[in-house]
Amino acid sequence: MDVASWSPAAASVNQRQQPQIKQQVAATISVAAGQSHPLTTASSSVVYCECFASGMYCDECNCVNCYKNVEYEAVRRDSVGATLKSNLNAFRPKINSSSHGAKDNKEAGEVLMLGKHSKGCHCKRSGCLRKYCECFQANILCSESCKCMGCKKFKGSEERQALFHGDYANNMAYIQQAANATTTGAIGSSGYASAPVSKKRKSQELLLGSTAKDPSVHSLGHLQQVSVCGHYSKAGLEGALLCFGSSIQRSCKDTCRQKIICAYLSKNTVKVVIPEKFD
């Protein structure tokens, strides 16, 4: 499905491979007393399952060993209770939709939903322009609640508008370019709150020459092969741990296991550090 034809409603149905109507919580089927069950454990009180999170039963899903169906109502109810105990908002909708409904953005040629993500997204590499982003999925703009980095889904964003103009391939190329910028050069990248850095300024930053006397210090112009680890401090990229490699690793620990050289970023330069354990 291309971006132009994508809609939150369609995605919602597709990604759950949802039957026509899920049964709402209602039926009660008891489970034999004393019967132990995976769902009764604390660790099972999770809302990874979209049916569970939305307060529905699994029905005609592709899940394996599912206990979130009518047959196991008692167990399921316990699990709901345990989940609510640890998180009161676990079953609340993520998107606080506006009563005004959808709004036509004639300038961009799109229909934009008025609403706000209750917790905000935390995107780092998608620029909030791909379906990984919950705001994108909900077809809403990122808000001050979001803690995303390199956000391109704000009002007036060139990248966001490009998504709704021209052909799909060009749009995706544009998005990929934006994502690359986020990875390699978007130092101090925005999030929603801060103003987007102009392309001119970004280019200047990336073209900084290496004047460091310490051979282990490199300018950002050498960051072409550097990937930012999946996890870094909220303070932004400054001071973040970077890793050389062809792909982003899930954690620095994983990265280091693969003997990838790490570097430390300081403002416009990186300090390459080879941990002793790499030997």
Added chain:
DNA sequence: GAGTTTGAAACT
């Protein structure tokens, strides 16, 4: 269809 990437949620 398999493997990779991504971000939310859970866990420590």
Added chain:
DNA sequence: CAGTTTCAAACTC
């Protein structure tokens, strides 16, 4: 609160 792990969906090849 920050770092790490787990998970499922999106995405790529």
